[in-house]
Amino acid sequence: MKKAEDYRKDLKIFNSLTGQKEPFTPLVPGHVGMYVCGPTVYSHVHLGNVRTFVSFDVIYRYLKHLGFKVRYVRNITDAGHLEDDSDEDKISKKARLEKIEPMEIVQKYTVDFHRILDKINNLPPSIEPTATGHIIEQIEATKEILTKGLAYEVNGSVYFDVIKYNKEVDRYGKLSGRKIEELIANTRDLEGQDEKRNPQDFALWKKAKPKHIMRWPSPWGEGFPGWHLECTVMSTKYLGEQFDIHGGGMDLKFPHHECEIAQGKALSGKDPVRYWMHANMLTMNGKKMSKSTGNTILPEEIFSGNNDKLKKPYSPAVVRFFFLMAQYRNVLDLSEEALESAEKGLRRLWEAYDKIKDIPETESEGFDVQKWRDGLYEAMNDDFNTPVTVARLFEGAKAINKMSAGEGGLAPESKQLLKQTFEDFMFEILGLPENRDECAGNRNLDHVLKILIDLRNRARQQKNWELADKIRDELAAIGIQLKDGKDGTTYEIV
Numbered sequence: 001m002k003k004a005e006d007y008r009k010d011l012k013i014f015n016s017l018t019g020q021k022e023p024f025t026p027l028v029p030g031h032v033g034m035y036v037c038g039p040t041v042y043s044h045v046h047l048g049n050v051r052t053f054v055s056f057d058v059i060y061r062y063l064k065h066l067g068f069k070v071r072y073v074r075n076i077t078d079a080g081h082l083e084d085d086s087d088e089d090k091i092s093k094k095a096r097l098e099k100i101e102p103m104e105i106v107q108k109y110t111v112d113f114h115r116i117l118d119k120i121n122n123l124p125p126s127i128e129p130t131a132t133g134h135i136i137e138q139i140e141a142t143k144e145i146l147t148k149g150l151a152y153e154v155n156g157s158v159y160f161d162v163i164k165y166n167k168e169v170d171r172y173g174k175l176s177g178r179k180i181e182e183l184i185a186n187t188r189d190l191e192g193q194d195e196k197r198n199p200q201d202f203a204l205w206k207k208a209k210p211k212h213i214m215r216w217p218s219p220w221g222e223g224f225p226g227w228h229l230e231c232t233v234m235s236t237k238y239l240g241e242q243f244d245i246h247g248g249g250m251d252l253k254f255p256h257h258e259c260e261i262a263q264g265k266a267l268s269g270k271d272p273v274r275y276w277m278h279a280n281m282l283t284m285n286g287k288k289m290s291k292s293t294g295n296t297i298l299p300e301e302i303f304s305g306n307n308d309k310l311k312k313p314y315s316p317a318v319v320r321f322f323f324l325m326a327q328y329r330n331v332l333d334l335s336e337e338a339l340e341s342a343e344k345g346l347r348r349l350w351e352a353y354d355k356i357k358d359i360p361e362t363e364s365e366g367f368d369v370q371k372w373r374d375g376l377y378e379a380m381n382d383d384f385n386t387p388v389t390v391a392r393l394f395e396g397a398k399a400i401n402k403m404s405a406g407e408g409g410l411a412p413e414s415k416q417l418l419k420q421t422f423e424d425f426m427f428e429i430l431g432l433p434e435n436r437d438e439c440a441g442n443r444n445l446d447h448v449l450k451i452l453i454d455l456r457n458r459a460r461q462q463k464n465w466e467l468a469d470k471i472r473d474e475l476a477a478i479g480i481q482l483k484d485g486k487d488g489t490t491y492e493i494v
Contacts, residue, residue, distance in 0.1 A: 001370070001417065004424075007377040008066035013245070014329060014383045016253065016276040017175055021383055026244045027274065032063050032070045033243035035235040035273075037252055038128070040077040041109035042090040044298050045116050047334070048282040048289060052249045054320055054431075055279045055328035057122040059247070059384050062429050073238045074125040076113075078106040079132045079214050081227045089224065092213050102214050106132075116299050119316040121431050127238050131230040135216050138225040138233050141267060142204040142218075150266045154195040156207030156221035162200040165262050172200075172262055175276060176254035202259055204229050228259035232272070235260075241268040247277040277328075284309070284334045297334075314339045317433050321346045324386040324430055344479075345394070349426060352397030355404040356419045366408030367399040373421045380429065393425060449480065453489045456482070 011024040026032050036056045039045055053074075063070045079102075081090045095102040131138075142158050145151040150169070151160050166172045166180050173179055183200050203226035208215035215222045235243065241264070248257065257276065264272030282289060289296045297309050305313030314322075322342035326332040372395065379388035396418070403409055410418065427434050452471055459467040472482050475491070483490050 002374075003067075004065050004377075005067035007381060008068065010378075010381045011066065012381060012383055013275050013277065015274075016278050017273075022275070024275070026068070027240075027242060030067070030069060032068045032245065033239035034060065034063070034070060034072050034245040034247065035231070035239055035243065036072070036074045036125075036246075037231060037248035037256070038075040038077060039109075039113050040081040040090055041106050041113060042081075042094045043109060044300070045109075045113045046289075047297060047299055047302075049249065050116060050120065050299050050319075051282045051323050051332065052247075052279040052328075053117060053122060054120060054323045055384075056247050056277075057117075057431060058324070058386060058429065059245075059277075059328075060123060060125075061431055062380050062384060065424065065429050071127070071239065072125040073127045073129065073235060075231060075234050076106075076110055076128060076130045077227065077230065078103075078110070078130050079224055079230075089214070089227070095213055096211070119303065120299070120320050121316065121433050123431070129234045129238065131225065131234075132214075134230065134233050134237070135225065137237060138229050139205070139216075139218050141229060141233050141263070142225075145204060145263065145266050148266060151204055152197065153220055156223060157195060157203060158205040158220060159196055159201040160204055160259070160262065160266070161197065162202070162262070163198045165266060170262070170265055170271075173254075173258060175258050175261055178254060178258075202226060202228060202255065204263075228256055229263060231256070232260050232263040232267070236264065236267075236272060242270050242272055242274065244273075245275045245277060246273040247279070250278045250280050253278055279328045280331050282332050282334060286333055286335075302339075310336055310339065314343060318343045318346055321390075321430075321432060324390055327383070327385050327387055329383070345390070346432070349393055349397055349422075349432075352400040353419075353422050353426065355400050356415065356422065358404040359400065359415055359418075360403065360406070360409035361412050361415060362409035363411065365410050365414055367403065367410065367414075367418075369410065369414045369418045369421070372396055372399075373417065376421065376425055386430065389425065389430070393422070396422065449475075449491050453482065453491070457489065 008024075012021045013024045014021050034056075036053070039049060056074075060070060060072050078091060079089060091102050091105055095105050098105070142151065145160065146153065146158065149161075150165050151158050162172050163180070171180075173183065180200070205218060205220060205223050205225055207221055207223045212224070214224050216224060235246065246257070246260070253276075261272065264270070284295055284297065287293070287295050297307055299316075299319065301307040302310065302314050302319055303316055318339060319342075322334070322339055323332065325338070325342060372392065375392050375395075376389055379385045379392055382388070400418070426432050452475065456468045456471040459465075459471070475482060480491055
């Protein structure tokens, strides 16, 4: 039997920098350095961000499954995330509005972020650094870029010189495909622009105005770091001047990731990242999610059912499975129909997994387990294609259902390989919970149905056919089919 490590030579990743799928060859054989932009902790984590973090959790899980030693770094932005390059970051603004300390805001929403990702069964990263924990390193990086002549200081703020970098070092805009001339033409008039030599220049360090709460001493006076610089500093500190994978949402490609490339190359003379990966957006009912239009929903509102968008609650496992129904680079639309489909699909996989033990052990086999297993790895090696992976799990489920019903069987070693493969892909790689109760849309459903089945059985014993038929028919009407067999009555959600 092929081991998981045998499949890793075939892994291909879509590189946003080149616009094509490329064979994955890490800088250090057997080791992977991966950095993913984490949340700015000034509000509850957005459902679209959760999708991004689930996508990279699956990528992290699969790389580990293939036998790579992975260092996964995901930061917490707790300072310096400027609003449209203005003089106030999002955390300071929220703290001022709520009249509490910025670090109270940070703590509240960091705890909430971790709680949501725990519920949805994400693994923690190897390292989770914070921007405020790396102020000294950001000041030193700013000093170095100034020394290289690629930044300038004005009134206590330091700006990266995009035009000079573009002329002397490398093309600014190569990740997003934007041209510097177009950027100049499309620049908006924002607060603080009059300090800059060029409108495209971005802050490495901003002088803190009197109203600004979060501030640190620096060679240029009291201020705070630029948002882009923190990721450059933290990624290279823990992964080196060059590392393998940098991930984040599509919305971060420009300007955030573009600025990271410029800063990294200004500091080391090297392109910092080999494979840039970007997860696409989540829409709801065919429209962009937006607080201003009310077309938005929080993860906890889905889990609890406390919302006006959906008819019932859906478990974190169902939401996670829903996210896997689209490839991470594609737009995914959230709707009641999509969540219901995910809920039914997850039950089908679990029911099939439970039936593996019932497959007869035979000499002649009607299902090629090794070929099916190869197909699962083939799907994941094709840029982590989770929808194809799920479709192939359903192919396996279909074969299990037939064999467990008496249509064929498997040799003992094939049966064990089938079970192991289901466990590898369902639990270890896709990250679906091993506890079946966590996969159910309603954890009490099984208990309630057992009560109804007992009531129906009692009605049949008493020859109360009207009540027995009523229970059966009304359950069928909501998609729950009762099956009477020699071992009693079971149910299936169809």
